[in-house]
Amino acid sequence: MHPILSSTLRYICHGAFLHRRPKKIHSQKVLLIGNGPSLNLDFVRESDLPKFVCNHFFSSPDARKLNDTKLHHFASDPRLFALSNQSYFDFLNEVKSLTCYVPTRYYNFAKTKIRHHVYPIFYPSELGRLFNRNSIVLDPKYGYPSFDSVMFDMMMPFALYCGVKHIEMTGVDFDYSGQKHFYCERVIESGSRDNEYLNSTWKSNITYAENLFSSYAENNNIVIEKK
Numbered sequence: 001m002h003p004i005l006s007s008t009l010r011y012i013c014h015g016a017f018l019h020r021r022p023k024k025i026h027s028q029k030v031l032l033i034g035n036g037p038s039l040n041l042d043f044v045r046e047s048d049l050p051k052f053v054c055n056h057f058f059s060s061p062d063a064r065k066l067n068d069t070k071l072h073h074f075a076s077d078p079r080l081f082a083l084s085n086q087s088y089f090d091f092l093n094e095v096k097s098l099t100c101y102v103p104t105r106y107y108n109f110a111k112t113k114i115r116h117h118v119y120p121i122f123y124p125s126e127l128g129r130l131f132n133r134n135s136i137v138l139d140p141k142y143g144y145p146s147f148d149s150v151m152f153d154m155m156m157p158f159a160l161y162c163g164v165k166h167i168e169m170t171g172v173d174f175d176y177s178g179q180k181h182f183y184c185e186r187v188i189e190s191g192s193r194d195n196e197y198l199n200s201t202w203k204s205n206i207t208y209a210e211n212l213f214s215s216y217a218e219n220n221n222i223v224i225e226k227k
Helices: 005-014 041-046 086-094 104-113 150-161 193-219
Strands: 029-033 051-054 071-074 098-103 117-121 166-170 223-226
Touching: 029 150, 051 150, 071 150, 098 104, 104 117, 117 150, 150 166, 150 193, 193 223
Parallel strands: 029 051, 029 166, 051 071, 071 098, 098 117, 166 223
Antiparallel strands: none
C-alpha cells in the first residue's frame, strides 16, 4: 500500500480551496460503472446500489433511461466542458436526481450549466503531471499517481473517502487496443501521438492502480470486486 494514499484521498476530495467539500454518501456498498464494451445496462438497471457513472455515459440513449434517484456522475473528459457541448448538459439536467463531481478547473463553468449539485474534486493532473511517457512517477509532495482513468482518479478515491466498505465495479474493461466504449460505434484510431502514448502506458498504469487500491482495500477491510 502506498504510504500516504489515505491522506491523499482526503486531499483530492475535500475541495478546501474552493470551500465546496463534497457531501459523503451514506452507503456501505456502491456500484462503480465504467464505459467499457462489456457494460450490461440491464445489470446496472436492476442494481439497487448507489451508482457512480462517468464521462460520456449518457451518450447512450439506453443509459438516458436510467432516471435513477441514486446517480453520481464523475466527469473528467475536457470535451464535456466545451462551450459547444450544450446537448450533453441538457441530458444531465433531464436526469431526475443527480450529483455531479468535476475537476476543480471546470467547477465554475459546470455549475452554470448543470442544475444539479456540483462538487469539485482535485484531479491528479491538476497537481502537476505525475507520470512521464514511459513510466509512473510519483509526485514527491502528494505521492499520488495519475492513471488517466476517471475510475481510478475520481470514482474510486471518492468511494474510499466516503468510507464505503464494499465496491462493485462493472464495465471496467476498456483499453486502447481497438476497443469501443459501450455507447459508441467508433473504434479509437491508432497511430496518433496521443494513442501511442496511451497504448504505451495504459495497461501498466491500470495494473498499478488495481494493485494499489487492492492493497489499500485489504489493509482497511474493504471488498472490491468486478462484476
